Amino acid sequence: MKLLNYKQTKFFKSYSKIHHIEIQDGFEIAFIGYSNSGKSSSINSLTCQKKLARFSKTPGRTQLINFFEVVSDFRIVDLPGYxxxxxxILVREKWEKIVYNYLEKREQLKGLVLLMDIRYPLKKLDYKIIDIAIRNNISILVLLTKCDKIKVHQQKIQLQIVYKKLCSLLDNFQIELFSSTKKIGIKKLELKLNYWYNQNVMN
Ligand SMILES: Nc1nc2c(ncn2[C@@H]2O[C@H](COP(=O)(O)OP(=O)(O)O)[C@@H](O)[C@H]2O)c(=O)[nH]1
Ligand SMILES: [Mg+2]
Structure with missing residues:
Protein backbone atom coordinates (compact mmCIF):
# COMPACT_ATOMS: atom_id res chain seq x y z
CA MET A 1 0.00 0.00 0.00
CA LYS A 2 1.36 3.36 -1.04
CA LEU A 3 1.33 6.02 1.70
CA LEU A 4 0.91 9.59 0.55
CA ASN A 5 2.61 12.63 1.97
CA TYR A 6 -0.19 15.11 2.54
CA LYS A 7 2.26 17.89 3.37
CA GLN A 8 3.03 18.07 -0.33
CA THR A 9 -0.55 18.95 -1.19
CA LYS A 10 -0.79 22.01 -3.41
CA PHE A 11 -3.64 24.32 -4.25
CA PHE A 12 -4.67 23.55 -7.82
CA LYS A 13 -7.65 25.65 -8.91
CA SER A 14 -11.05 27.02 -7.92
CA TYR A 15 -14.24 26.76 -9.93
CA SER A 16 -17.60 28.43 -9.59
CA LYS A 17 -19.40 26.05 -11.95
CA ILE A 18 -19.29 22.27 -12.39
CA HIS A 19 -19.07 22.41 -16.17
CA HIS A 20 -15.94 24.58 -15.90
CA ILE A 21 -14.00 21.73 -14.29
CA GLU A 22 -11.67 20.50 -17.02
CA ILE A 23 -9.67 17.93 -15.02
CA GLN A 24 -10.50 14.41 -16.17
CA ASP A 25 -7.50 12.32 -15.07
CA GLY A 26 -7.25 10.48 -11.79
CA PHE A 27 -9.79 10.81 -9.03
CA GLU A 28 -10.77 12.87 -6.02
CA ILE A 29 -12.18 12.84 -2.51
CA ALA A 30 -14.52 15.66 -1.52
CA PHE A 31 -14.83 17.32 1.87
CA ILE A 32 -18.37 18.36 2.53
CA GLY A 33 -20.45 19.75 5.35
CA TYR A 34 -22.34 22.72 6.66
CA SER A 35 -20.65 26.06 6.50
CA ASN A 36 -18.53 26.46 9.64
CA SER A 37 -18.31 22.70 10.25
CA GLY A 38 -14.51 22.85 10.07
CA LYS A 39 -13.82 21.73 6.50
CA SER A 40 -11.07 24.17 5.68
CA SER A 41 -9.42 23.68 9.07
CA SER A 42 -9.42 19.91 8.56
CA ILE A 43 -7.69 20.24 5.18
CA ASN A 44 -5.14 22.59 6.71
CA SER A 45 -4.49 20.15 9.57
CA LEU A 46 -4.21 17.18 7.24
CA THR A 47 -1.68 18.95 5.04
CA CYS A 48 0.11 20.74 7.91
CA GLN A 49 -0.39 24.01 6.04
CA LYS A 50 -1.95 26.82 7.96
CA LYS A 51 -3.42 28.63 5.02
CA LEU A 52 -3.87 26.06 2.26
CA ALA A 53 -7.64 25.99 2.48
CA ARG A 54 -8.84 29.38 3.57
CA PHE A 55 -10.80 29.37 6.74
CA SER A 56 -12.63 32.30 8.08
CA LYS A 57 -14.33 33.54 11.18
CA THR A 58 -17.20 34.60 8.96
CA PRO A 59 -18.93 31.42 7.85
CA GLY A 60 -20.23 31.02 4.34
CA ARG A 61 -17.44 32.88 2.65
CA THR A 62 -16.10 30.03 0.56
CA GLN A 63 -18.38 29.89 -2.45
CA LEU A 64 -16.08 28.07 -4.81
CA ILE A 65 -15.18 24.46 -5.42
CA ASN A 66 -11.51 24.38 -4.45
CA PHE A 67 -9.23 21.69 -5.84
CA PHE A 68 -6.02 20.60 -4.12
CA GLU A 69 -3.58 18.14 -5.60
CA VAL A 70 -2.03 15.57 -3.27
CA VAL A 71 -0.21 13.75 -6.08
CA SER A 72 -0.75 14.15 -9.80
CA ASP A 73 -3.69 11.73 -10.05
CA PHE A 74 -5.27 12.32 -6.65
CA ARG A 75 -7.11 15.42 -5.46
CA ILE A 76 -8.91 16.74 -2.42
CA VAL A 77 -11.90 18.94 -3.12
CA ASP A 78 -13.21 21.54 -0.69
CA LEU A 79 -16.88 22.04 -1.57
CA PRO A 80 -18.78 25.20 -0.68
CA GLY A 81 -20.30 24.89 2.78
CA TYR A 82 -24.05 24.62 2.62
CA ILE A 89 -31.98 32.23 0.29
CA LEU A 90 -31.02 32.50 -3.39
CA VAL A 91 -27.32 32.37 -2.54
CA ARG A 92 -27.90 29.39 -0.27
CA GLU A 93 -29.82 27.57 -2.96
CA LYS A 94 -27.08 28.27 -5.48
CA TRP A 95 -24.41 26.74 -3.23
CA GLU A 96 -26.57 23.74 -2.52
CA LYS A 97 -27.16 23.20 -6.20
CA ILE A 98 -23.42 23.33 -6.90
CA VAL A 99 -22.81 20.71 -4.21
CA TYR A 100 -25.59 18.36 -5.35
CA ASN A 101 -24.58 18.72 -8.97
CA TYR A 102 -21.00 17.89 -8.19
CA LEU A 103 -21.97 14.82 -6.15
CA GLU A 104 -24.39 13.50 -8.73
CA LYS A 105 -22.33 14.09 -11.82
CA ARG A 106 -18.65 13.94 -11.02
CA GLU A 107 -17.34 10.54 -12.08
CA GLN A 108 -13.90 11.18 -10.61
CA LEU A 109 -15.43 11.42 -7.14
CA LYS A 110 -14.54 8.24 -5.22
CA GLY A 111 -15.19 9.12 -1.59
CA LEU A 112 -16.73 11.69 0.69
CA VAL A 113 -15.50 13.12 3.94
CA LEU A 114 -18.67 14.39 5.61
CA LEU A 115 -17.92 16.82 8.41
CA MET A 116 -20.44 17.54 11.12
CA ASP A 117 -19.94 19.63 14.24
CA ILE A 118 -20.12 17.05 17.05
CA ARG A 119 -22.58 19.30 18.89
CA TYR A 120 -25.02 19.53 15.96
CA PRO A 121 -24.78 16.37 13.86
CA LEU A 122 -27.19 15.02 11.24
CA LYS A 123 -28.95 18.18 10.25
CA LYS A 124 -31.33 18.31 7.32
CA LEU A 125 -28.80 18.82 4.54
CA ASP A 126 -26.47 16.17 5.98
CA TYR A 127 -29.22 13.62 5.41
CA LYS A 128 -29.61 14.88 1.88
CA ILE A 129 -25.88 14.39 1.23
CA ILE A 130 -26.03 10.90 2.74
CA ASP A 131 -28.96 10.09 0.50
CA ILE A 132 -27.08 11.20 -2.62
CA ALA A 133 -24.05 9.18 -1.51
CA ILE A 134 -26.20 6.05 -1.12
CA ARG A 135 -27.81 6.48 -4.53
CA ASN A 136 -24.45 7.04 -6.22
CA ASN A 137 -22.63 4.36 -4.24
CA ILE A 138 -20.02 6.75 -2.82
CA SER A 139 -18.29 5.59 0.35
CA ILE A 140 -18.29 7.99 3.33
CA LEU A 141 -15.98 8.92 6.16
CA VAL A 142 -17.90 10.90 8.77
CA LEU A 143 -15.87 13.24 10.97
CA LEU A 144 -17.48 14.59 14.13
CA THR A 145 -15.57 17.84 14.21
CA LYS A 146 -14.59 20.27 16.96
CA CYS A 147 -14.78 17.35 19.42
CA ASP A 148 -12.52 19.39 21.74
CA LYS A 149 -15.61 21.50 22.45
CA ILE A 150 -17.19 18.77 24.62
CA LYS A 151 -15.95 16.41 27.34
CA VAL A 152 -14.39 13.07 26.43
CA HIS A 153 -17.24 10.95 27.82
CA GLN A 154 -19.76 13.09 25.91
CA GLN A 155 -17.71 12.60 22.76
CA LYS A 156 -18.06 8.83 23.14
CA ILE A 157 -21.80 9.04 23.75
CA GLN A 158 -22.32 11.31 20.75
CA LEU A 159 -20.18 9.03 18.57
CA GLN A 160 -22.37 6.04 19.51
CA ILE A 161 -25.60 7.93 18.85
CA VAL A 162 -24.54 9.10 15.40
CA TYR A 163 -22.99 5.72 14.57
CA LYS A 164 -26.26 3.93 15.36
CA LYS A 165 -28.35 6.35 13.33
CA LEU A 166 -26.02 6.00 10.34
CA CYS A 167 -25.98 2.20 10.59
CA SER A 168 -29.66 2.17 9.77
CA LEU A 169 -28.95 4.10 6.55
CA LEU A 170 -25.48 3.17 5.30
CA ASP A 171 -23.52 -0.07 4.84
CA ASN A 172 -20.35 1.55 3.66
CA PHE A 173 -19.14 4.16 6.11
CA GLN A 174 -16.66 4.93 8.85
CA ILE A 175 -17.05 7.47 11.64
CA GLU A 176 -14.36 9.18 13.73
CA LEU A 177 -13.96 11.92 16.29
CA PHE A 178 -12.03 14.87 14.91
CA SER A 179 -10.44 18.08 16.13
CA SER A 180 -8.17 20.32 14.11
CA THR A 181 -7.34 22.31 17.23
CA LYS A 182 -6.33 19.29 19.33
CA LYS A 183 -5.06 17.22 16.39
CA ILE A 184 -7.50 14.37 17.01
CA GLY A 185 -8.47 12.02 14.17
CA ILE A 186 -5.98 13.32 11.65
CA LYS A 187 -4.13 10.00 11.42
CA LYS A 188 -7.46 8.20 10.84
CA LEU A 189 -8.31 10.66 8.07
CA GLU A 190 -4.89 10.06 6.47
CA LEU A 191 -5.34 6.30 6.66
CA LYS A 192 -8.74 6.46 5.00
CA LEU A 193 -7.47 8.71 2.22
CA ASN A 194 -4.52 6.35 1.68
CA TYR A 195 -6.95 3.46 1.53
CA TRP A 196 -9.14 5.22 -1.05
CA TYR A 197 -6.10 6.21 -3.05
CA ASN A 198 -4.73 2.66 -3.22
CA GLN A 199 -8.11 1.14 -3.91
CA ASN A 200 -8.67 3.42 -6.90
CA VAL A 201 -5.12 3.36 -8.26
CA MET A 202 -5.32 -0.43 -8.46
CA ASN A 203 -8.57 -0.30 -10.44
N1 LIG B 1 -12.59 24.44 18.84
C1 LIG B 1 -12.41 24.17 17.54
N2 LIG B 1 -12.72 25.07 16.59
C2 LIG B 1 -12.55 24.75 15.30
C3 LIG B 1 -12.06 23.47 14.90
N3 LIG B 1 -12.01 23.43 13.56
C4 LIG B 1 -12.45 24.63 13.13
N4 LIG B 1 -12.76 25.44 14.16
C5 LIG B 1 -13.26 26.83 14.07
O1 LIG B 1 -14.53 26.83 13.44
C6 LIG B 1 -14.66 27.91 12.52
C7 LIG B 1 -14.98 27.40 11.12
O2 LIG B 1 -13.89 26.63 10.64
P1 LIG B 1 -13.62 26.45 9.07
O3 LIG B 1 -12.54 25.46 8.92
O4 LIG B 1 -13.46 27.77 8.41
O5 LIG B 1 -15.03 25.81 8.62
P2 LIG B 1 -15.63 25.62 7.15
O6 LIG B 1 -16.59 26.73 6.94
O7 LIG B 1 -16.36 24.30 7.22
O8 LIG B 1 -14.51 25.58 6.17
C8 LIG B 1 -13.35 28.69 12.61
O9 LIG B 1 -13.52 29.77 13.50
C9 LIG B 1 -12.36 27.68 13.16
O10 LIG B 1 -11.33 28.28 13.89
C10 LIG B 1 -11.72 22.52 15.94
O11 LIG B 1 -11.28 21.38 15.71
N5 LIG B 1 -11.92 22.93 17.23
MG1 LIG C 1 -14.19 26.68 4.43
Missing part, protein backbone atom coordinates in the same frame (compact mmCIF):
# COMPACT_ATOMS: atom_id res chain seq x y z
CA UNK A 83 -26.74 25.94 4.90
CA UNK A 84 -25.15 29.19 6.03
CA UNK A 85 -28.21 30.61 7.77
CA UNK A 86 -27.36 34.26 7.29
CA UNK A 87 -26.89 34.01 3.52
CA UNK A 88 -29.79 35.13 1.35
Missing amino acids: GYAKAP
